[in-house]
Every structure is written in structure tokens, then in C-alpha cells.
Amino acid sequence: MQTDIYIGIDMGSTGLKAVAFEAGSGATLAAAGDALPHVRLPDGGCELAGTAIRDALVQALRSVSQQLGPRVGxxxxxxxxxxxxxxxxxxAQGELLRGCxxxxxxxxxxxxxxxxxxxxxxxxxxDVGCRPWAGQPTLIAAxxxxxxxxxxSAIRHLLFAKDYLAFLLTGELASDASDASTAGLLSLATGRWSPLAFEAAGLSDLAAGTLPPLVPSGTQIGRLLPAQAADCGLPxxxxxxSGAIDLLASLMAVGAQQRGQAVAVLGTWCVNxxxxxxREPKPAVGAVVTFGATDQRLxxxxSPSSMANIAWLARTLQFPSAAAVVDxxxxxxxxxxxxxxxxFINGAAAGFIGLASHHDRAHMARAVVDAVAxxxxxxxxxxxxxxLGVPGRVAALGGGARDARVVQLLASLLGHAVERCGDDETGARGAALHAAQSQxxxxxxxxxxxxxxxxxxxxxxxxxxxxxxxxxxxxxxAPAFALLAGGRP
Incomplete structure (x- = not known):
């Protein structure tokens, strides 16, 4: 008897992966992907060429289809x-502005x-459940x-990462509430695009016509274009x-929505x-996100950021890898x-405190790893x-959860056991679940x-x-680091 297979594609802050999962067992049958070549600019910019996204997407899917062999059908x-x-x-031609x-x-x-x-x-x-931050689409655009x-005048459509991938594959424009809300662009009260969010950024004129229709995650939005199917070796x-933002996809993959547990995502960002x-009034947390369910919120x-600090130290002190930093x-x-x-290497400021002559690179590595946890x-x-969350129940996801020592440090600081989903493909698994849900x-x-x-x-x-x-x-x-950030040229 043939078993259905579903593919999830996850474009994170550092790389793109495609993974094929077997229905029923949940087994990973094929996986491929690589880092994305972000360009870091001297003024704090971070960009990614559209050609790099297209190439990474096609290469990952082609590799998965080759690994599946006859089962690709x-x-x-x-x-x-x-x-x-x-x-x-x-x-207007559906190309990224400035090509990136x-x-x-x-x-x-x-x-x-x-x-x-x-x-x-x-x-x-x-109104939207979060305060302004530098990475918001409206503020970047402004x-x-x-x-x-x-x-x-050149801006015709505004999308999110996952939606751009879906557009490349199908030619269809669509998004979902989780991405729009996490970006601070969706009114929690109405579930629609927030006029205030666009007005505050000085972009009221962009709100009409440029935003994609919102559809529930797990809704079929289109079919793979013939040319893309041929390039990728897929049917x-x-x-x-339609998928969801990577955080919600990961929570879905481990059943966190049903179990009510807190989740720590040890990725580029420190996401919890x-x-x-x-709840009304809203608890004074970092953000409140609507994702389609009328009776629930995320x-x-x-914080900016989590494992990015370890990746930075690896580059700066020339460790061969992030794992070598933890070693x-x-x-x-x-x-x-x-x-x-x-x-806070991707935020306002980061730094060592208390550095003395007896400290060496091992102490610096330990200080960074300790701080991340x-x-x-x-x-x-x-x-x-x-x-919020079931007491004593936390799951650790993301790239950092691959290393059991980092998760054990998290457990030690929490004072209780942590569920480790060391399968670093929970985002792709959640996306594949949305694909399965659509069928x-x-x-x-x-x-x-x-x-x-x-x-x-x-x-x-x-x-x-x-x-x-x-x-x-x-x-x-906090005041000292805020002063440093505000004084940057």
C-alpha cells in the first residue's frame, strides 16, 4: 500500500530547507537545503538577492525529489x-524591488x-499586539x-518570506494571519489589516491594493506551475x-497548541x-498575535537574539562552527x-561585562552560551x-536544540526537565502538516x-x-545599552 508524502519548505533567517515527510509515521524521507547568502551592509542593513532565493528553492526541491526516487509520485x-x-x-512584473x-x-x-x-x-x-521594531515591513519600507x-510608485505587492516562496511556485498571491499579525500589521479586534499600523509608518497609501488576501493556514492556494515542476522534478x-509563520508552524509540529505548553525556539532570534x-486586558508581554482562531492568541x-550570538562568536574568534563554540x-x-x-547581537547592543586578564576564549564562549540560555x-x-503555559512544561526547538548540552543548560536554569525536539526541521514539519491539512x-x-x-x-x-x-x-x-544604541551614527 502506498503512503502519502508531504513536503514542507522552511525559509529561516539564515537558510532554506525542504523536507519530505511520510504520513502516519512522520518519518523524514528526504531533506535538502543550504545557507542563504545574506549581504550585510555597513549601515546595519541585511539583504538577500532574489536570485539566491530562487536558486536555493529549486535546488532544495530538486534534491528532495531525487532522494525520493520513484516515491516522488x-x-x-x-x-x-x-x-x-x-x-x-x-x-508590477512580480519581481523583488532592487532584485532583493x-x-x-x-x-x-x-x-x-x-x-x-x-x-x-x-x-x-x-491595536496590533506589538510595539514598533526595526524589522517590520512598514518601517523598513519607510x-x-x-x-x-x-x-x-514601484511597489505593487507586499509579501512575507513564505508567501514569496509560494508565489514563485504557483504565481498566486496570498498570506495568512500569523505572518501579518506577527509583523504588527493586523488589528487584533477586527482580524483585518490595521490602518493605524500603516498610518504610523507614513504608508497609508500602500495599505490598499498592495496587501495580499488573507487565507487560513492549510488552505490550498494553487498548484505547482509546469515550469517549476519540471525544474524541481515534482509532479x-x-x-x-498556505502555511504559517515558522514559529506557529513549529508549535503545530510538536502539538503545543493542543498541550498548552511553552516553547523556546533557539534560533536566530530568542523566541518564546x-x-x-x-485575554483582556492584554498581558504585558512582548507581542500578542492572532493566527485565525477567534478564541486563542499566540x-x-x-529578544534579538539567541543562537545568532553563538554564530557571531564563531565568526569573530574563528571557531570552525557553532558546535565548536559550545564544545x-x-x-x-x-x-x-x-x-x-x-x-543582543542583532538588537540595540551586545557586549561582555567583567572581562579581565585571566579570561580566555573558553570563558568568552561560556559567557555567550550561558547568556543565550x-x-x-x-x-x-x-x-x-x-x-501562560502549563507549569513545568517547556519544549525546546530550533537549531540550538540540536545540541543536548544547550537544552540541558536551559533545563538546569529552569529547574525542571525540558522536552527536546532535536529534529531541527519542526518548521518544515509544520509546513508539511499544513499541506496535509489542505488534503x-x-x-x-x-x-x-x-x-x-x-x-x-x-x-x-x-x-x-x-x-x-x-x-x-x-x-x-538597559539604560546604558539604550544610550549606546541611540548614539550610533
Missing amino acids: QVRALACTGHGAGLYALD AVASTDQRAGRRARALAQRLGTELFE ELLETGALQR AGLPVA AVIAPV YLEN CAMSVPLGAAGLRFLP ALHVQHLSRLASFG GAPLDALPAPCNLVEPAPHDAQVCTDFRAGFAELTQQL
């Missing part, structure tokens, strides 16, 4: 997920975001329009479904989330002999303080493999003290 549908925000602006997308880690609109937050931050939080890098006319019933506590870090005890790191714990604790398959069609990681058997008091000290340090130094 059992592929029933595919769907895409991706990082949120950033700017994917298309011209802008990543959500772009910092050029940082000052604009801070000024807008002071002026309208509270009103925007009430910044590039002001500098002349973009021409207002012609393959159904393509819980799906819970609608509550977020995020080196674990050669010294928690606390790095008094050295601390503020882990501690920041996740800080955000998870804030969610818990509002009664009538149940939500448990692609179960994800997970295991429980217990805290390390060392003095719990050491972890408690470190956690408290880290929280106090970040609070005390």
Missing part, C-alpha cells in the same frame, strides 16, 4: 513557512522604530523610501497550500511562545569565572508570571520525535544564583 501536496517580517516588495529582499534582522529602521515607540507604542500594542533606495499540478485563550516574549564553552563551569555577556529562561519566566489529513499525521532532557546533576543553587544575577544585570544595564 506519492507526494500529495507541499506548503511553505518562513521567518516573519522583513520586506518582500514586488514590482530585506531580512528581518535589518537594523536600518532602528531609530525610526524607537521614535515611533515613544510616540505611539501603547496605541499600537493595543526607511528605504526616505533614503531614496525605494520608489513608492505537475501538485497542490500548494505560548498559545492560550484570548503570546510571545522575544569550548563546556570546558569551564557555569558563570565563566565572573564574565557575563549581554546577548539565561535570556530564554528570563522570557519563559515572564510568560509564566502571567499564567484532508488529520493534525497528527506527521508526529515529531522528541525526548526529555533532565537538568544537570550539579548544585541547583548555582543555577538559581546565576539566573537572578543575569536578570538583575540586564535590567541595570
